[in-house]
Each structure stands twice: as C-alpha cells, then as structure tokens.
Amino acid sequence: MSMNPILSVRRSFAAPRTKMVAHLPRMLLALLAACCAFTAWAVPALSPEYAAPSPDGTKLYVTVTTSDSLLVFNTATDKLAAEWILPCKPSGVAVAANGTVYITGGGVDGALHALSSEGKPIGRVAVGHTPLAPILDESGATVYVPNRFGGDVVAVDTASMTVKGRCRAVREPHAVALGARGRTLFVANFLPLARADSLSVSAVVTLIDTLTFETLRNVPLPNGSTGLRGAAATPDGAFIYITHVLARHQLPTTQLDRGWMNTAAVSILDGRTGVYINTVLLDEVDLGAANPWGATVSPDGKLLIIAHAGTQEISIIDRAALHARLNQAARNESVNDVTRSSADVANDLSFLTGIRRRVRLGGHGSRGVAVAGGRAYVPLYFEDAVASVALDTAGTHPVRRIPLGIATGQPTDPVRRGEMLFNDGTICFQQWQSCASCHPDGRADGLNWDLLNDGAGNPKQSKSLVYCHLTPPTMITGIRPDMQACNRKGLTHIHFSVRPEADALCLDAYVSALQPVPSPYRVNGALSDQAKAGEIVFQKAGCVMCHPPAAKGPQGEQLFTNLKKYDLGLGVGNEKGRAFDTPTLVESWRNAPYLYDGRALTIEELFTTHNPNDTHGSTQSLTLEEIKALAAFVLSF
C-alpha cells in the first residue's frame, strides 16, 4: 500500500544478479544522495517488509516492496548474497522444503509466483485482488494465499501452479496459518464485519477445512479486536497465534494510560480443534507495544516472536511459560494480581511479565519477522535495513543492523516520512498506538470511538482518510475545518503529544498522497452491468444531489460529495438534530459499516432499514433489484 515510487526501471524478471551488480545502482544512488543532501531529492526507498528463511536456514529471503525485488541473505555472514528483480511489488514470501520460493504480489491483478532456489521463474498463477502472506503445507504440495481485497483464500497446487480451491473469508483476509496435520487453515480477517454500534465488535478468525476447502466456522476474537495482521503456527501446528489490535473502544478516548484506547494483543487458538484459547496482551502497564504485525515461532518451538510495527521492537516470548500460565488461568488458578481466571487474561497488562523480552531494534517499520540460524530477522520497512537479533539464552539479545546496500536511515521524503510517523507508536504517550492503529493503511478500523472533539457520550466510527484533504471539512461532524487541523488534533488529542510542526506537515503529505485501491466490484476495471444499472438509480433516488459524481478534485479525483453538512434526522441519542458532513463515496466498498455510528452493516441496509423517512435519498420506493444495483454502483469506486 505504499505510495512510493518504484526504485528503478528494472523489469527483467527475477534475473539473479551478483552482489556487486546488485549493489552498484545503490552505491551510485548513495553518492547522489550525499551530493544532494541539501536538496529535496531523496533516495528512492526499498521498503523491506517480509522475510522467510530457506529450509536449511542458511539463506533469508526479504521482500523489498517499493523496489519490486527479493533480497537473498547469507545468514551465516548477515551479508547480501543476491537481489532478484520481480515483476510486481512483492507482498509476501514463503519457501518450500525443496527450496522453491513463492512470492505474492501484484495488487488488483494479484498472482503467486514460483521461483527456483536460484531465482529462476518456474511458475505463475493469478490468485485474486491483493494476495499476500503465502504459506506452504508440510508437503509443499499446496500454497495457501489470502487475497486481502478479493476477500477470499485460495489453495494453489504447486505441481501444476493452478488454483485448486477458493473459499470466502469474512473481510480482508490478511494472514493464514495451518493447524495440526494441515487439516485446518486459520485465516486472520483484518477487520470486523459488524454493526459498529453492536455491543461487541470484533474481527474473526475463519477456519477452513483444507480437504473440502470450505469454511468450518468463524471464531470471534475479544470485543474490539481489529487489525489482524499476522498469523503463526507452532511447528506441530498445535497452536495458532494471531496478532492484532485489541481496541478498548468502549471508553471515551480520554486517556491512553493502561491501554484505554488501544492495546496490542496476540490471540491463541488450538491448532487441532480450532477452539479459541485466549488473548494475551503484549503491552505493559506503562509502556504500550503498538501495532503487532508479523509473528513466527522458532523452529524448535520454544519461542514466539512478534514484531511490533509501531514501537520498533520485537517481543520474544517463552512459549512453554506462556502456555503454563494460560493453563493456570484456565484452571482458575491465580497467575498474578490480575489474572485469576481465563477471562482476566485479555485485560492483563502483566501477563507476560518475566516470560517475554522486548528488544528494541533501533529502526522503524518492523513488520515481518523470520527466524533462521538462531537469529530473528526483522526487515525495517522505513529504514532500508534488516535487524538481526540473537536469540541467545542469556536473554541479552544483541541486535545487529544490516543496511541494504546503502544506509539511507530514516526517510526524508515528506510523504514517506509522513507514512513512517503515521505508523509510529513511539511518538504517542507511552507508545500505546499510532495513527495507523485506528486508521490502518489510512483507512478505518470498523469501530466506533467516543472522541471528545464533539463532547463525550457520542461514539462515532473512525473514518477512512482517503481524499480527506480534498473534502473539507473533516470528521463526520465537520468539526475540523480540514485535514491539516485533524492531523494536528490527532497528535495532541489522541497521542497527547507535543510534536514539531514538521511532523504534522509530513503527516499532511502522507494523507494527501493516499490513493484509492481499485474496487473489487469492478470487472476488468469497468463498472459491472449491475453497477451500470445502479448508476441510473443513483440519479433517480437523488443521491447525486449531495454525492455528485461530477465533483472532482484537482487531479480529476472523483469525490462524490458536495462538501456540505445536513441533518437527515439520522442522529440518535446525544446526536439528535446534529448535521453531518457528506462523506465521499470513494472506497465505500472498503469502509463498512455505514452512517456515523456504523449502524448500517451494508449499503443495502443503509438504503432500506436506516432510511425510513427517505431523508437520505428517495430509496424506500426502490425495488430490491434497484437497491442491489444502487449498492453495486456505490461500491464500485
């Protein structure tokens, strides 16, 4: 989802280069950067993101997102061995026992690529919209790939490189892991799919039977679970670990202390039965561990390692001790002053005390994590470096930083620096959250929050920031004049942080650079027939009055809003009689649920159940078919 320019014009497919060759352009760039230190020029970023070791642990493959390549490391020397140029932005990597490397990438036209251990392309299969995080079964016969925006998971037969199974997930599947004996596939759905004004709102883990490739069931995580990023299984598949944000959206956002807005969590499921075991917090009472992302279990099964993208660190957890504590809690035995039963665990900031080490990596953007040769490797997305952490038993965990050719350090480009700050939990009071905690990828988290800009006692949905710079005022109440004001209030009133204006300017630049992802409702980039029919209904129902398709931004961005506020009689409780800002319809397909308090789970519901007086367009007289068509149209942008 990065907004950064592609590094170079290299297009040759997976051509392995020698180390020198691989480094040459970067060295030149480094010189260039040095010469131009006082200009606005910035070195194009690489953005290393995910990593996977070779079967023997001697090599490590690192996806570099914005330079469309895969880096190969020698783990014995921590030196770069090769760079393979890819035809797409890589979004995930997995390595089979026979050495075959599988790469996902390609966004809307996403595909799985197979490469030999020498980097030669040996297969490609189209899998869906934005595939990522592939995993292999034990035999190497199948690769499982979640398609984030396709909303499904595919099973790819590696022998034939064909899709042999496809199963719907619930919402934006982001990571998968295999349970014991490969029987069950655990799918981490990124966002909740529920009315945001429900008592409990949480993302679910979808369990798929790998034999039938059908959904077994959906396992809800605790109330407030969102942003499910990573999944890992123990080597025997007995336990599954899912990393996520555990939002405390039940409370007004008055304090961050003790995780009263967002906590960082790992949920644990039984890899044999699929039963939810518990959720463990990764934060500590005075120090949050924002935005857990990648997770992995060491090959010996002893350690669970989780990357915290928000706090430049990893957690190294003693698995045996962790499960001993979980078992104690399950037996209603007191683990500490907080946990006296299973039900207490998800709220216990001291649960991991003494059995987990937090290791500072010294760089931003720790997303993926892999273990090879007794070390944990963590690509640092914003630093163009990889952190290598010794998993020594002494617990000192010295960290080596491996620059990727050139040590560019933190980005200077305002957009990219803004993206880094947007994902940075260390600028927040006690590191509890980053902007991305509630606005993952600059979008919404599916939850209602009671922010205090409009008084207490009126929770509202977090909003997507796409085009918010073009559609002032901001906030659903229009209480802030523009995106810039919002960003500054976010720093002061959500992070409680006094930051230099330069930071805010970078955040402005990043948010302004957000681009919509193509709608999965489109067919080959065009409106579907149903959506075309819906376009007519859009006119007929009067939607165009407030959401005019003709409203355009300076680059021709279709905005679908007249930028005005209306009281459509939709406010309830404390919000009765309040006028709300007309939102853009761009990425509606991605932003469910709808209305300020998320009471409409679908666009169809919005037009039917939640528009009783036809104040929000004349939709009560529409036929079901028209409603569906209208929804298809709205969801196509």
Added chain:
Amino acid sequence: MHNSKQTLLKLSAVAAFCLLSPGVFPLSAQNYSKEDIANRHTVAFPAQRLQRDWMYQDLGSLDVKNVFTSKETNVQEKKLMGSVLKDLKALGLNAAVGEIEKAFTALSGTGKPGADPAWQSLYFQACGMRRKERLARAFKDQPRTFIYAKHFVFGDAQAMFALADHLTDAVFRETGRDYRMGAQLCKMRVNEDGTVTTEVILDCPNGIVRDPSLSYDGKTLAFSMRTADENHGDDFHLYVMDLDKKEPKQITFGDGVADMEPEWLPNGDLVFTSTRCNFSAPCWWSSVCNLYTCDAQGRYIRRLGVDHGHTVFPHMTHDGRITYTRWEYSDRTAGYLHTLFVMNTDGTAQTEYYGNNSQFPAAVLHARAVPNSTKMIAVSGAHHIDQRGKLIMIDRTVGTQAGVGVKLLAPEKDYPYLESYGTGGAVVHDTGGDQWQYPYALDEDNYVVCYSPEGGPVRGLKGIDAKGKAGSPAFGIYWQHRHGARELLIYDPTISAGQQIPLAKRPGAFSRVPQVNERKNTGLFYVQNVYFGPGLQGVKPGTVKKLRVVALEYRAKGTVALGLHPWGGHQTAPCAINNGSYDVKHVLGEVDIEADGSCAFECPPRVPVFFQLLDERGRMVQNMRSWTLVLPGEIFGCVGCHEDKNSTTSDRLYTATAMKKAPQKLRPPRVHEHKPIQEMARFQTESQKRAMAFLGPNAPQGMDVPKGFSYTREIQPIWDAHCIQCHAGKKNPDKADVPLNLLGDYRPISNEEIYGRTKWRLTRRPYGKVTQGNPGRYFSESYIALTDFGYNAKMPLGVSGGRAVAATDKVYLAYFGGKPENVPNPDALGYCADEYSGKGVINWLHVSSACAMLPPYSYGSTSSPLMDYLEPSHYGVQLSDEEKRTVACWIDLNVPYCGSWMELNFWDKLNHARDSGLTPWYVYRDKMRQIYLYFEAKRLRAAEIEVDAIAKLIEHLDTGKTFAPSDFPAFDFGGKATQAKFVADYDNLPNTVPLFGLAEGRDARGGRNVTGNPVRNLALNPDAYTYWLRSYPRATANSHFKYLPHCSPVCTIDGKRDGGSWRPNRRTDLWLNIEFGREITTEKAVLTLALNPNQTRTWTSATLEFSNGAKQEITLRCTAEPQTFTFPPQTCAWVKLTNLKQSFPLTDNALAEFEVLGIDK
C-alpha cells in the same frame, strides 16, 4: 621480604590512588581530625571514612574496632584481604590480582600481626584498585559530574516529611532534633582515576538550601532556599540559577508560605511543593505541602492537587508524568499510606502508582525513574521517622500492591511483605540497619545514592553539630551496585550530603499536551461499570442505585494541644468522636447508576471528592476510602470498583449506557429548605468571593453557619421530632429507664469515660493526666450515646489496626484477670480487640482501619442496628424516607459531628496548657479561634492570588499578552508579624466594631448610642449577625434549629415581634445571650414568644442571668403576647436567658423578641 616490598611499591604505582595514607586505628566512628572538618568543602571525603567503609564491606560487619590493631593475630586482616581479592578476581583484574596475592602470601608467611602497617598498605592498595575498576565500569558512558546538597536530614518526629518546612508563623515548633541552619549546594566529579573532586557552588551558612533540579538543557538549576533561620523572617522559596553565572535569583515570594522541591517540566515550567494550600497535617499542627506549578520565572502559580496530607517529591518520569508521594488520611490508617502517586504534568489523572491498598512499603520516598526503563528507584521508609529507609526498585509490570514488584536493592532480594499490625504511631518500618536516601539510578544496576551504612537512631542529630558534638554518622553519597558493592564518593562529617543529580544535558521527557481548560468550571467523572472489580464482588448487578459524591474539607490548623484521642481520629481537633470521621464532609450530591453499572457526571474542579455506592434505600454498599479530583475540563474515569492497575479495561464490558448520554449533574441529596447563609459573605470583597468559590468546600467558614455535614443540623432534629420524648434519660422522669438518651443537650466528656474503659488498652496515655479529668471537648448527649464514646467504630479484625493479639497480650489480658478464657474475642488482633468493636447500634468504620479494600457491606448503615429502630416496628416511629436516608448518610460518612471546623469545636482551658510545645497563647479557646481564623484568612488570601494568576494565564493563552513577574502579587498575608497583628486585631475587635445606633461617634465599648440616653430597648439591633460577630448588641445561643436564618437568635433583637424567631432544638439546657458591647442599666425585659397555630404548651419558666452575677426567675405563659418582667436595676454587659423549662413531652418553642429596657450606664 625484599620481594614483598618491591611488589608493594610497584602496586602503589599501578593503583595511582591518592588516598592511601595509613589510617589511625582503632577507628572511632565520629572522631574526625580538625583538618577533616576544615577541608570538608574542598575534599570529597576524609580518608578514614573511605577506609572504614571498605572495611565494613569486606568484613561484612560494622564492628571494625579490632582491625589493624592486634599485636597478636592477623585473622581480621586476612579476612579483609580475602574479600578484596575475591572482588578483584570477579572484576577480571587478573594481572593485578596475581601481584597482590603474591604480596598477601608473603605477608601472611611473615606472620606479622594486624597492627603491622604492611597490612594496611596492602589492603588499601587492593581496595584502591578495586575502587578504580568499579567506578570505571559504573560510570562508563555515564555522567560523572553531579550537583548535590548538604543539609540536615529532613523529616524527624511526627510524620516523616511533615517537619521540613518550619514556617515562620508556625504554632508548633515543626522541627525535629536534627533541624539546623547551614547548608550548601555543591558539585562533585567522579574522576577516571577513582578520585572525586568537589566544590561548593552555593553556600548558605545561615539558612538552608535544598532540592536542586537541573533543567533538561543542563544550564539552569532550580532549588529551594531559606536565607535565615525560622525565627528571623524567611521561609523556603524557589530560586533559579544559571550555572555559568552562578547568581541565584528568587522567583517565588511570601512570608509564611514555603515553596520547595522544584522539578523541571518538559515545557520549561516547574512543579513544586508548597504550603500555599494552608492545610494542616491531619493529626498535628504542621502545614502540609500540595503540588503547585509555575513557570521558570515564578509566574502563574497554581495548584495541581488538593490533598490532605503532604504530597511531596514530585519527579518527572520519562513518559512525561509526575510521580509523587501522597500521604493519605481518609478514614483509613494513616501510618502506611504514603503511597507513590502519578499525575500528568497539568495535574490531570491523579492516581495511584504503587500500593495504595496495601501497608508496605509504608512510605515510598524520593522515587525517581530509572533511565531507559519503566522501573522506579525509591526509598522504602516509614511514617514516624525522618526521610530514609531501604533502597527499593519498583517494577509495576510485576505488581502494584503489597510489595509485589518491589525488590530490596544492594543486595537485591524480594521485598519481605508482611501484612502486619501496627498503627504507624511509634511503629517504624524498614528503618533498621543501613539506610538510604535520594537514590539516582544511572541504569537498572548502578546507582548514586545517599547512604549510611550505620543507619542511625530514629530521630536526632546526624553528623557533628556546631559545638563539635557528634550525633549518628551523617549520610554520604556513594556509588552502589544492585548487588551491594559500593564506593564512597562524598562525605562531610558535619552534615549529610545527598539530593545528587547529574550535571548534564538530559533527553527531554515526553511532552504531554495539557488537558486542563481553566476557562471551564466543571470536570467530568465517569465509571464504566461499578460492578466490575473486587469492590463489589458478590453484589448482585442492579443493587446499586446511586453514587454519592462527598467532598472533603481540610483543616487549616490543629486547634488544640492534644485532643480526644485514645487512638484514631484527629488528636489535634477532631470533627467527630475518636475513631470517627477524619474530615469535615460535604455531601455534594448524588447521581444515578445505570442498570449496567455505568455513570458519568459533572463535578466541581479542584475539589477533593470520594464516592459511595448506595442501594435503593440510600444505604452504603461500598465506600472509596481515598479521594480524587478533576481539574477544569478534565474527563477522568475508572473502569470499576476498583480494578488492579495492571489491568486495562475489560473486553467484556460494552460501551456503557452512561457513555451514550449527556453527563449527569450532581443532585443535592435532600431539599434544603434554605441554603445556609454565610454571613461572612456580606463583608467580603469581590476578589474574596471569587476565591471562596474557587476553594469550594475548602473555603473558610470561620465562625459562620457550617456548610458541611453537621450532626446538629442534620440529625438532632430527627431525634427531636421522633425520639426524645421517650429517649431522654433522667430528664424525663416518667421514662428514665429507657436507654439511649437522644437529647441534643450539651455533654462534656470526662476523662474517666474516655480513658477509663477497662478494655481499652490506651488508658495510661500521659496526656490523659494533664487534662485534669476532662479532655476538654463536648458533644451532645445523643451523639455520645449513639457512638458510645467512639467505641462502636468497627475495625475489621485480622487485617489491620493494632498490634496486639488479644490472647497473648499480657497488658490486655490483665483486664480479664490474666485469663484468656475471659477475653471475649481471644483470637482478635489489634488495639481494638474488644467486644465493643462493631457491636454497638451504629457500625461505622474505625478511621484507622485497614489499607486494603474491604468487602462490600463491611460496615456502615447497612449493618447498623440503629436503622432498624427507625422503622415503624419500633413503637410506631414514623420517619420519612428522607430522614432515614439522612441518618444512613451520617453513619456512612463515619459519624461526623461538625459541619465546619469551628462548629461547636470548643475546648476548655485545661486542655494541655502544659508540656504541649505549642505557642503558649494558642492553647486557650478564644485564642484558638483567632488563630484558626488567621490560617483560614491565609488560605483565602492565597486563593485570591491563585485566582488572579489563573485569570492572567487565561488572558495570556487567549490574547498572547505577557505578564511580568511583578504583575503577580506575592503572597502577602503570612509570617509572624502578620499573625501577631491578626490576633491583636481580633483582641481589639470590640473597639472597632460599630455599636448599632451609635450617635456620638465614639468608641463602641462604653459609648452611648442615643443622645440623651433615654430608657429604650437596649437589645435592639436589626443589623445583628449570628456568627460573624461584627456589631453590638448581639445575640448568641447554644442551639439554632438547622441554622435557618429565620430561626436564628438574632431574630430576638431585630425589633420585630412578628418576624423570625429564635427556634432552638428541643433541648433542656438552652440559653440565649444578649451582649450589649458596653455596660448598661436595666430593670425591665419584655419577652415575646412565637407559637405555632395550635400550640398549647411551651416553656413554663426561665432564668434571667446578668453579667453582674444576679439572677431573676421568671414564669412564662403560653401566649404570643409580649410578657413583661421587672426586676431590681441591674448594671451589666450582658443578659442571658437560661434554664428554659418545660415538662415532657417537649415541644418546638421559639422566642420572637427579647427586649431589654434601660439606659447606658
């Protein structure tokens, strides 16, 4: 032999250590040479102190008197060498170890005894090498230069830190035995070769300088200083000093207030402790400190907290919060609750950091954040000692209560938590053995600490005094490792050195955005679900209907020497019977609890409040037993009641009903027929009125109508209306056998009653004797009868309180013939182990009850049998629901008697006039009144200045206008002279108070008020006041129904027979007094009674008593017509109507007018 000498020479060169001159042995602890004393400003430490400390460490004992002295053996010396060699090996100094071992072997081989100088030389050289290596490792990549302060050890005597601030207008000598002038700010450097250099950067020979704090840029030092002793006119104030220029600049001012402990905030402002709050230590006379903030020029001074005991040691954490120690008296034992608290830099989110529900560590002192860590290093000390104790590390990630997460350091071990039984009175904790102060952590393993290996007596001189008399050894500054290894860095034999901070630029702490909006006049509290957490464990959801918000009114000063104090409660001015409420309590109101247990409500800011949860009958289910507050615009919440601080909010709780509504406003619990009228307000300036509003419940009440919960106002009228006709003791001969006298009559307590209870352990308190048989306090018959002299207070046994085990305590057993089988509760623990505890008609909580959270319904109205007697089943009594709720409220507030600190809080002259340590004139009742009013006036003036500062702050924020420091008035109502003038003015008050109708412009007293002096009503004064005694004639009485204005005694002299009337409670000991302000002569009085429409009975007779001693019996008829009484001419200054008689049943009687006819003398 030759070889050995060579080795020693070589080693000397290697060690390059300058302090190895042989010592003079045996060592005497405090016997320093003249040179040592003279060089103390330029030499870091006397050599013998360092040598002694090495020997302490290597011997593992303080008994070093036999080292290097023996002429026979070398056992001790070999032990020393063995220890230092072990350390050298552990440090990896192998080459040097080899050399020293060789020399050691050689020396041992010679068999030379310990007295041979060769042992000293070898040992000290080895120690020197060890020191150099230790310090090299500890200070690698660390600051080496430190600022430190030399001053006496703060604290001492009562209540640790209470006594460091002895104010110039103190009423009690608030200083301990170590208190003395003479202090310095110094700089030291730990050099690479292991030596330490020191220099004085600010000498304060005739005052005290303390509390250095360095700005984050390392350039400006803030500190506190008084430049004269307490008898010569200066109090502690804040100073800043540019370290290059070294010119101290005073930034806060004002006699009679102390500003101390400045700490820099990330934004360049300061937080500090100050006595500007004008609160008194709850059990003593000392002024306490609250936290304040101002900018670096001393502008915009305003308070952050409003706390009863001290809030001290503010310190910035790396995450941008202020930790501080808060001392609590909150209907819980005060001996343990010196809890570490935390707040944001703007004062918001004041909450426990560690251990507010547990006894130990009893006092967390001098806490500081550890760099690159979330841990805190601190000292675990005690209640009744000076500021010192054991060195501890607090790791909140492990636990937040009862020693969990606390490690003792140097050497590191688990904190030995034990739920023990002590009052905090004479009991001390963590005070035996070696002692620490002021730790500064370089990292989690290495510290620069203030340390005394010898420890010391609990109280008394440390160091050597001006006359050369040595007390216990002073504290020195040491490097110390987590495991205990240490090296001396600074030692001044004459005075302790400490408060060390590195002189270096520091990374700024997290700069947190302030949330306070001074323009607002409310804050908001919310609770997500009261049923969540241990507080309401087992209580069925739906049980709690209301939340009561109670504000605490803090005392301005102790008002008697030693009071009603077998144990517990305010010994220096209780507002309740012993063991009853600590504070005057103001019920601000109630709010509804939603069905899901949630609640959100607005609350006045800067008002210390606590909460009680009430069931549908208005009875308490659970009580908070601490206090909190909101600042203007703050929104402060809790999850439940009261979850562990290591838990976040529960994922099982949903967005609460109260979170989807507008917050509630506090509803007064009962309908006031008339709000109390504060007569004082008529005489106040607009600025004072603003300050009164700003202070809220802590606004001065002076002699005025009490605004807090008053037993006399709220409860006695209920007994009068429903109970006293039967429950009147012997006053009603027909029902003399009915127990429980509920009359509101005056009831002094005798010494015998309060101290003579055989089952009470504290019978022989020495101050019991000096009261000469009368503790000097009075309450009312009903109050005493219901509370049984305070014995009904319930102290949950086994979890707190006293230290006795009934069955094994010989003193206690003596009351039972020495036989455990006679003891009613043989297994009971604690001072209150008697059968009265919790067995009376009222079951309130002993104020010295457990620190730990108590289960719901532990005490209070719910379990008080009295409540059953208020039901119709008890002889058909018919109390209204409102009346029953009021009685329940009184019990649940812990039976307060007074609704203000002055309400009926009168004491007799016998109360400890001797041996009290108080300023002599202060001990008498009238002076007590005056001095209390002085401290209240101080509080009001300080608030005026604070209100002004806040107004300027708002203007600055709104308009950008800047104010010069001179624009802010300095505190100008304090200090000895002001105090003396205030008291003198009060003494002279009659001369300055106008006489109503004064015609001749003369002095009121003795003047005539009408030309020609005709016979007239000399009592007439339509402008009279009841409580604010501003003019003559005036009318006072010993009872005043609900303090309603139309029932006031002044109604009897307003010249209107048909207006309001004096209506007292239904008592049998009433009096009404008319004072003329000068001598008059009278021979006739006219009394006009006020009767209810159907009233057929009233007082039947009374006595007129004159100031000349004469008395006149009169007979009263039941009529509203004026009744005239004549008597022989009396020359007098006052006439008192007393002995108002009526047979039972008593009725509500009232006197409309009291006319005294005569002439000025």
